[in-house]
Amino acid sequence: MDKKATKSTTATTTKGKVATSKKQPVESIVAKPTASVKKVATTTENKQQQPVANKTNGAEKKNNNKKVETVVAQPTAVPVKKVVESNTAAADASGKSLGKRKDTQSKPKAVIQEEKEDKENTFNFTKEIEEEEEEDQVAPEQESGDEDDLADFDSDAEDDDEDKELDDEYKKLLEFKKALANVEDGDDEDDDDEDSDDDSEEGLMSLESDDLESDEEDDIESDGVSTTTNGTATSKTDASSEDEYNDDPNQFYETDDSEEDESVVNRVGNIPMHWYDDEDHIGYDVNGNKIMKGEKRDALDKFLDQADPKFWRTVYDKVNDKKVELTDEDLELIKSIRQRRFPGGYNPYEDWYDPGPNPDSIHPLSNAPTPKRSFLPHKADELREVRRLAIAIRAGWIKLDDTKEEKESKANYDLWAPKSEAERQEDELLERTEKRISRIPAPKQKLPGHVESFNPPEEYLLTQNELKAWHLMDPSRRPHNFVPQKYEHMRRIPTYNNIIKERFERCLDLYLCPRKQRLKKLDKDGTHLLPKLPKPQDLRPFPSYEELQYKGHTSRVRSISVSPSGQWLASGSDDGTIKIWEVSTTRCVQTYNVEHTVFCVQWNPNKNLNILAASYDTKIIIITPKLYGEEPNPELESIFAKSSNDGQSGATKWYLLNKENGIRIEIENEFKVKTINWHHKGEYFSTVASEDQAKAVKIHHLSKRKTQAPFKKSKSAYQVSKFHPSKPIFFLADQNVIRVYDLMKQKLIKKVMTGSRYISSIDVHPSGDHLILGGYDKRVSWFDLDMSQPYKVMRYHKEAVRRVVYHPSLPLFASCSDDLSIHVFHGMTYDDYIQNALIVPLKILRRHRSDDGLGVLDIVFHPTQPWIFSAGADSTIRLFN
């Protein structure tokens, strides 16, 4: 019926949207201009018969409480004071907004009017209202009467629709405000409570809105007939509500709910309001009094209302049956809702304000240390617990653990009892898992020190120079990967940049950890690799100091030999002499001049004979030095007496001499005999000529004066031969191989592949089970004759090894070399086959001087004493003790 048609389209479009954002703009609606209240107040003054309306209006404005009270003069006003202003304000505004809706073109005018509004006196306003009422009153008549004007009707219906929309929005606004009020109050009530509390309003609202929507058509139909159609209702409300207010002076009396929503006078709840269409009241107030319907307003009234400049902003509150004029704020709010914005004045991006610790907070925030007693259990508690447990045990609720006893019984484990199948499997499993998985504990992280502190001691902070140096330093060399810094308090500490990286590295460490096989102990000097040997001090006696020198030779001493008694020392030298020395006094007792380089001297092992064999040039001579005077030794003479077989045996010629100086036999050879070795009984001796020829190795029989050459030519030249110390076994070494022959069976027993490139010397252990060999390849090897491989190969000489010897009685052996050193070893052998020989280096004797690259040419041990004699290229013989 109104000319709101222009707006209708927009209203309908926004209608749905409003619902979505209805709750937001609540706050802005809170503030109400006082003017509207005054208006209402004036109206009440004018219309004495509407106390309720006055009251509500008065209650809305706290500021104007007095005024209202004076006007109404009712005790119920007191609780009403608290009523949130918004509702009535909204109600006021609804009327205005309605008016505003009507013509958007006239909006500027309206705004001016609004601005003026405040200044308008209340009287005028009441007039307006009266006019509106009049119009409303006229309107029904018009409506009912103007049935011919269909277009009008249509437009009316449209208007009605639009009105409805506005109403809807208003309702939503109300809901909004309520909800906001709830929120603002900071209600901690449960949802249920909230529901129950708000049931009356929300339910009502929702119902209303539902009805409104569903009843759109009904409204149109019943427009003319029923008084309760929306269209009519809106026109009526103002008047009727004013009437109703008069009826219920105590309607808000002392209700909590009223506090929440003062505007809701009608307490029927959220029901379809058309139920009351046929009644003369629209519901009941809080005290159960009927709220009478306001004056019915017809279409004419509505039309007349349009004359009201605030008509466009006036809405009809169906529940309370009154008109509400929307304030500017409300309008703004609605506007923003329609535009789907936040309501004006609400900043969703407001800065967060930290109020800081609340002084009234119930939680202590002091950092005073927690008293110790707080950790201790209260005595009473303990007693109570004990009592409880005792009772429980007595009652049998708690069963005491018997496992301990079981464990004890397990400790007395019957070792010999047959294991059950399960046990065996368990053991097996356990064993397997324990063996396979050797867990390495995760590497522990270093605990932070003072440097890592947020407030490190001054000395940890870097100075400028240090900082520079730190930056210049290679990252891997830096003591820390951060610069120690000082912060006032922990809140100032920035995020640590490398935390991800370090976490990652840590994870990597842990991930890689199980793969690392840690060595038990990394010993850099490698001493742990050395075998555990007894200390040389514990292996005394062994030669360690040079004691005596046997001086007399003028050239290299090639060969030395100690008599079996240990009293005499024979030496052969390049100066063409063979000398015999008294060991203990270094006295040279005999000298034989043979005028050739003496290759070898060797005492006969028979103690009683004192026979010396020597070789020079191609000759071997047998000497019986007259050490004990002229007195002939019958045993000795018997050897040389049997001269029957004197003569030749092959190429070897024996000549029996009887010289004054004691040279008894001369044996002429084809080759230069380099080594002589006596059989342990002193009957035989073998000679080796290092010529690469057959018959280089010969075995001579002394008393029979016979020579045999049973050995074939070898691949390489024979070097040295040895008789076994006790058995009829013969060792013959060429440059690489040692062949072991059984002299009785006359066959090769064993062939020792030595691995040496050039054997220079071998010696057989007094037990006969071991062998040492020295080579010109600087190596000394120890062979266990039961093994095919050398037991030990030792490379300690820097030059060719000239001689290796065993001590005849003590567990010693030694080697000498051209590097001027004599190495003395402890070489203990054991009778049981399990234990390997123990070789301990004892002493390096380095006294000889070099001569033309030659060093120590020969060494020999004293037969009983721990003395070693050495013959050097420096023409000296030395005794080491």
Next chain:
Amino acid sequence: MTVIGYNLVRQSNSHHKDSYSPQTDELSYNIIGNNARFVLLVLIMDNNQVVVKEEGKVKVRFVTNDPNIRVTEIAFGVPERIGRLGLSELVNHLRSEEDTTQHKPFDFLINGQFIRTTLDKHIKKAGLKEEDTITIEYVEAVTEPKREQENQHDDWIASVDGGSLVGLALTGGYDFGARIVDCSANTLITAVGHQAAIKSVAWTKAAKRSHLAFLTASLDQTIRYWHADADAKTVQPMCIFKAHQGSVESVASNPDGTRFASGGYDNKLRLWDLQNLPQPQPQQQPNKKSRKNGAIASSTNILEPSIITESLSTLEKHSQPITTIDWPTQFQLISGGMDKSIRLWDLETMSDTQTMMASTALHVVSYSIDSGLIASGHADHTIRLWDPRIRDGKFNIGSLLSHKNWVTSISWKPGSSTQLLSASHDGTVKLWDTRSKVPLFTIEKHTDKVLSCDWLSNPTDSSNPYIISGGADTKLKIYNN
């Protein structure tokens, strides 16, 4: 007037004599020492006032067993840093010998140990209290003999024996001959007959110059018994003991010369009887060869020595050659050898009663009659002292280490329980006192190895025997003061 205290003060510059201060009755003397001057302040007082002991001083009292050098036994305060020399000078002064030429050097002992450092160090080392009065025993110091005579031999001297009472030394050497040398280093007699070097000689009877008897052991495996007359300069081989299978290294007769023992490279210790020996028979045919070296004693009728091949007994306990034998008293026979053992033999049961094992081969043993100790010379340069009376097995009571090579000979000083002489391959002869770790003196006159040394009794002054030594430099040296 009594002397109640002495105060020895080291004085750096003053050497004026006798600054007498009448106020304090102080007398000061100057004693001129080798290095430092000491002023002895003698406080002479009429009353018996006691001089307060000052800081840094030790109270000492000097005692001695020798009445000739005895001084007062009152305790004195002496500076604790005083050494042997200062003490010696102090004692000399106490003897009130003002003439420094009459001064004798003294040696000082505290609890039987020679002072070789300063007094305070010695006290500290010995663990004595400085507060107590320390009794210092002093003896006349043994000084290196000043006079030296030598007798040139033809070859190395292997053995010397100066055990005659008449001051005759017996030597044997590598010239196969034995010589009798008097204390003026004149060769009296040369005994020739061995076919190899003589390794050991021993007097058996040497009480009279005209009736001398001695033994020589040789490399030729024999021992010869000789009679000699030093006055007539004759020597007669009496017997040849021929049983050893190796060279005879050592020979020793019992004190009364009735038996002797020999040992050698055949590891056997043989006992021989010197009584009831067959008299040497006149030579059937003159010896075909006269020795080149060693003038044969001028005896017209040559008597052929009888040969004895059977010893009284043979003691076969040594496992290695016997190098030394000592027969100091009638019932004590000691032998030592390369088997590192020192064996004491019971001559009644012919068994070794005691064996003391050394760590190295030994070359010489010597028994001291006065102290009952045995000294042994070893191949490890050491002289070891043994007390055979100790029963718990730890016979070795000490060792004297100063030689730089094998110790070849040891001889206890006759009549002394502490002094012994040693010779070594290093060419030195040292005199030791068992109470000191350091030799009393070292004679380094030899140019080569010293093979033997001994005391030679001084017929004129029995308390001051000669020292004889011989070795590889072929010189027999006789030293005395």
